[in-house]
Amino acid sequence: MDKIIYVTIQGHQGSGKTALATQLQGRSYRCHKSRFCFSVVNETDSNAQFSILVYALNGAFPQDLLQEARSRPLPFCIAGTKIDLLSEKHRTSYMKSPQAFAWSYDVNYVAVDNTTGAGVQDLMRSIVSTLHPTPPAALTIYQRLLLYTHEILRWAFDCLAICFKLPQPRSIKNSPFLPTNDELDRLLNSPAVKDWDREFLQRVNVQASLNEVSCHLITPSLIAKLSGPSEYESMEYVRQHTSIPVPRVYQDSPWMIMDYVDGRMLYECWNELSRFMQFRIACTLRLYVKQLHSLRGERPGYIVDGIIPGIVFGLDWKQFGPFDSARRFRQMCEFASIVGHRPGLIPKPCPPSTDDKWTLVFNHTDLNATNIILDKDGSLWLIDWGSAGFYPASFESIGLWYVDGNGGKGDRMPRSWSRYRGFIAGRMDGSEFSFWTCVRSALNRF
Helix, strand or coil: CEEEEEEEEECCCCCCHHHHHHHHCCCEEEECCEEEEEEECCCCCCCCCEEEEEEECCCCCCHHHHHHHHCCCCCEEEEEECHHHCCHHHHCCHHHCHHHHHHHHCCCEEECCCCCCCCHHHHHHHHHHHHCCCCCCCCCHHHHHHHHHHHHHHHHHHHHHHHHCCCCCCCCCCCCCCCCHHHHHHHHCCHHHHHHHHHHHHHCCCCCCHHHCCEEEEECCEEEEECCCCHHHHHHHHHHHCCCCCCCEEECCCEEEEECCCEEEHHHHHHHCCHHHHHHHHHHHHHHHHHHHCCECCCCECCCCCCEEHHHHCCCCCEECCCCCHHHHHHHHHHHHHHCCCCCCCCCCCCCCCHHHHCEEEECCCCCCCCEEEECCCCEEECCCCCCEEEECHHHHHHHHHHHHCCCHHHHCCHHHHCCHHHHHCCCCHHHHHHHHHHHHHHCCC
């Protein structure tokens, strides 16, 4: 069955719009068991279904045409022409890639050579997929078996985790004493607090000055910590929507005053635990992550402002965003992946293709062994929610990988801890791992 697609072509003088119109007029493209015939019409034609903005790659970008196109109801894309006039270096530059245009202008882009006709087929495919989206392909028998196998294994591991999880902690009584600002200043400078700070640095085996310690035990039951941009909101969100043990916060700013969890960091005690206890801890953490990932968000990053801290990419000193949507975040990451690719060193990145891989779920993102407390009753607490927010589920795995082997506290943890990483937060395949490695490499230079 033939279907006609009416398109308008707009561009500045000398952009190659006439040649492109000649290339498209009367051409057909087969898809969905249908044949789509293209007809080029005037932009005022009421039959117009799609608009093509022509950009001569050897000239200035038509920003005025882009703004005009955004004000109209027609879907549109950009066709890059005069590609034959570019040098090989500029022709293959990542700045001339579809990912670059998607991130910079939030628009689809196709390069077309009006001389040879190269790219016209890609342009027609882009238009057809916009106007007539391809339905999901039916899974093969092998793919269905693989999917069912993964679901059964996930269900079995979850059941196993439920059977061996650690008990919920007993509730901590409300503190009878909350310091005023003056009292807090006095406590923070007291000898007892300074002694605890020194002990803390020894416990985490970090060479640093006392001024770099961000949390302080100000009373036997209270911790004072410099508040992050969204840490309090993240902790309250988790307390309200999950059963994950999180310290109760009494005061938010400028210092967060919260309950002190009397216990030991996994970093301190992991090697002293039996293998069975280590397994029970992994089971408990798996269920914590499952609860977090059941919480969905519309905008990536912090709950408060949508900022994405660089630490989720292993870059402590940077931040990105805010992003309007998950789609814009995905566009940035896909562009960053080609910028960060190093042929011969890192396999060519293949972005996660399924939408579920980009679904925004709540992540802790920093589940290193110093942020997990085993209390004296054998219950497990999660602390340090400073980088928590809504990200793709794989960010929990990325965070564990970073601290396990790339300079974090986990690089001093034994293999018996690292082997549980996939069980706790899920596994990434090689292509997904390469993709996020390239993204991190590029963001390090942005």
